[in-house]
Amino acid sequence: MGLRTRTALAAAARSRGYETPQDDAIAECRAQLAELDCSPPELPDPVDPVPESTIDGLQEAVATHRGRLTARQAVGADDEAVQAALRDAATELSERETRRAAARETRELRRERARAYRDTLEKQRRLADELANLRRNARATLVDRCADTFARAIEAVPGPVPDSPFNADPVTAALAVLRVARTPAPVVLGTDQFRSPTAASDCLDAPVVRC
């Protein structure tokens, strides 16, 4: 029988309406956890970056064509072909620059959203840790408050008497926890330690169903 006696005893203490100094913080922690939106964000598809070398090359080409155009115009030579080449290079450069800007923007957006999401996950982790700590402390408080009652219950229920209450065998411990707890719903017993259902009901102070 896998009984975690202290956890069960803490639940029994709760059934008796016991509270702990940690209760407010526990509720606060739970509320904060519930408020966190941990769904992964939609990210724009990644865009391949435009290599700097491409832009550099195009800038160089534009400068070269411009130089050639100036030279041809200075000597009054035909500059139509050079003008066309300059236009093409300039158009291509401007397209690539636009694409580079878009790629950078997408990259930043992806990083921002991913970071915000991971910040939330981190917060969730911290809150979950905090909640676990608080609940552990609350459990210890509850077990402390019930320790004497539990010791008396161990003596009252049938079964071998242990050297200390928390060393009781699981069945005896479970019965003692049940005696400590307020149990409005019927208890189902799979043990033959009681002489009769009535004896069980009296000892555990709980409704017992005979199966």
Place this chain on the structure above:
Amino acid sequence: MLLVVTYSRAARRDLRNVCRAHEDCVVRQFGRAALFSETEYGAFQALRLHEKHDLDVQIEHVEPFEPTDVPKHVREAAKRYEARKEPATPYGRFASGRDLPDPDQLRGVDL
């Protein structure tokens, strides 16, 4: 190097498994993070984790660092502050009145 950080239990478990199975591309392993070597194989292993766990796996480029990569006044400030006589003095108070940058000034400057 590549810094791989995990944000879920499942991702963390897989990171541990990758680190165990592919030691050759792992430079260092921490609890839920690891440094992979700056190789295509290191990137391959990091991307596998990212494919499987999406945003629960963060991959960052990490550069090697030497103190000399930082301006001299910053190094000097760290050195003198750590040699201070009164351990309880916060840096801001320590810096004022001395020939040292104040913390806000440091915060405002990218490396």
